[in-house]
Every structure is written in structure tokens, then in C-alpha cells.
Amino acid sequence: MACGGLCVFGALMRSFPNAISNACLNRRLVHFPGLNASDCVRFLKKAHAALRPGGTVAIVEFVPNPDRITPPAAAGFSLIMLATTPEGDAYPFAEYSDMLAQAGFNPPTVHTLPASMNVAVVARK
Numbered sequence: 001m002a003c004g005g006l007c008v009f010g011a012l013m014r015s016f017p018n019a020i021s022n023a024c025l026n027r028r029l030v031h032f033p034g035l036n037a038s039d040c041v042r043f044l045k046k047a048h049a050a051l052r053p054g055g056t057v058a059i060v061e062f063v064p065n066p067d068r069i070t071p072p073a074a075a076g077f078s079l080i081m082l083a084t085t086p087e088g089d090a091y092p093f094a095e096y097s098d099m100l101a102q103a104g105f106n107p108p109t110v111h112t113l114p115a116s117m118n119v120a121v122v123a124r125k
Contacts, residue, residue, distance in 0.1 A: 024050060024057045036087040037099060044103035051125045057105060059121040060113070062090045073117035096121045 024047045035043070047057055064074035074090055081088035091099070093110050100108050100123045108123035 022052055022055050024055065026057065026059045037089075037091070037095065040091075041099050041102045044099055044105070048104045048125055053125060055125045057100070057123050057125075059096060060118050061096075061121065062117065063096070063110065063119045063121065064090055064092050066092050066094060068092065071117075093121065 026047070044057070051057065062074040062077040064078055065071065068078060069075045078090040081090055093108075097108055100121075105123035105125060108121050111120040111122060113120055
């Protein structure tokens with residue numbers, strides 16, 4: 001995760017200094033094995049606190065459709081997480097929206113990423 005500098009994974013649940021960053025990038029971390037949705041909200045609250053007013057968080061992830069079986073890459077990734085981790089998951093956009101709202105962010109938007117099977121879920125503080 002990068003927040004106006006580099007924050008290492010070991011700092012995931014540690015508090016970041018408040019209002020130090022304009023942007024926060026979370027790449028493939030929300031689904032990390034062992035994290036459940038409440039852990040993700042707790043992490044996103046810390047990212048929210050680290051952002052300056054108007055700051056942006058971008059979550060780059062596999063995001064399945066609401067049916068959780070499309071698109072194929074995101075659905076396949078969901079199966080991998082289900083089979084190999086205790087609580088890891090790939091969340092549909094509506095679940096990211098809910099997690100971000102609980103963390104205090106404005107409603108997010110989703111952006112396709114050229115040449116990638118991932119999308120960016122972007123929200124502002």
C-alpha cells in the first residue's frame with residue numbers, strides 16, 4: 001500500500017499519521033488471506049484518516065459482478081480465495097461501496113484498467 005510515500009504491508013493495521021496524503025493506493029490487499037470484510041473496513045478507516053480532505057483512495061482488485069460468477073477471471077479468483085484461505089474473498093462493487101461508506105468515503109466509482117483483469121474502485125474523502 002502506498003500513502004503519500006510507502007507504507008509496508010506490516011503496517012496494515014497500524015495507524016497512519018492523520019491527513020498526510022492526497023492519495024492512497026491499495027493493490028490486491030483487501031482480499032488478503034485472513035482478512036474479512038470487517039478487517040477491510042477497519043483498514044479503510046485508517047486509510048481515510050491518513051488522507052487529506054478531498055483525498056482519494058484507489059482499490060485495484062478483481063471485482064466480480066453481483067452474480068459472483070462473471071467475469072470469468074474475477075469468478076475464478078473468488079474460487080481460489082474460497083479454496084485456499086480461511087476468510088479471503090473477492091468482493092463485488094456493491095460490497096466495496098458499503099465498506100467504503102462505513103469507512104467514511106463518498107460513493108465510489110469503478111474504472112476499467114486497460115490490459116488488466118482488475119478494475120480500480122475509486123472513492124474520495
